[in-house]
């Protein structure tokens with residue numbers, strides 16, 4: 512309810528993601544403790560979702576009902592040193608949450624949507640929603656059957672190059688091109 516109210520208020524006021532309240536934290540993004548990250552996420556969450564959904568993107572509208580795969584957002588480094596939090600759809604959640612390595616493939620139809628936000632000089636700004644979709648063999652052979660897309664913080668589709676995303680992701684060879692959240696924040700990792 513709280514989020515619904517905040518979103519409604521923002522819409523009524525005509526406030527876009529950029530005009531949202533400042534969400535701040537002191538210190539280096541890599542070193543923030545869990546409580547500080549949680550507070551930051553709490554602050555930016557409604558503006559982030561409002562922004563992603565502003566352009567009518569279907570995945571942006573759906574992913575918050577998927578399975579969250581980490582206990583909180585975390586900074587891995589790649590993806591512009593942003594805080595990242597990944598959601599998996601019904602087709603992909605069970606397999607993704609195994610964080611398996613080795614010879615396996617995500618089910619066709621699996622989708623992963625990853626929220627991002629970045630702390631610059633102590634103030635957080637929403638980053639893109641990054642998306643991977645597993646397609647049937649023959650549809651994206653050169654990218655290990657993954658299609659990469661992204662939604663800008665204002666809800667518009669982001670122009671990306673499949674090879675740019677895939678060049679890095681295909682390096683996770685024994686993980687079906689998945690990077691996975693940092694170990695300490697993985698759901699079910701016991702920490």
Ligand code: HEC
Pocket residue numbers: 585586587589590595596597623624625641642643659660661671672675676677679680688689690691692693
């Ligand atoms: C330089 C390497 C690199 C590039 C380039 C890159 N990624 Fe990632 N990506 C990662 C890493 C590492 C992770 C796991 C980090 C995390 O989630 O904490 C990840 C995670 C993801 C996830 C969550 C699923 C997973 O792999 O566990 C999605 C979705 C994603 N990236 C989409 C994209 C898209 C779309 C692009 C292109 C616009 C892209 N990535 C470019 C390294 C990269």
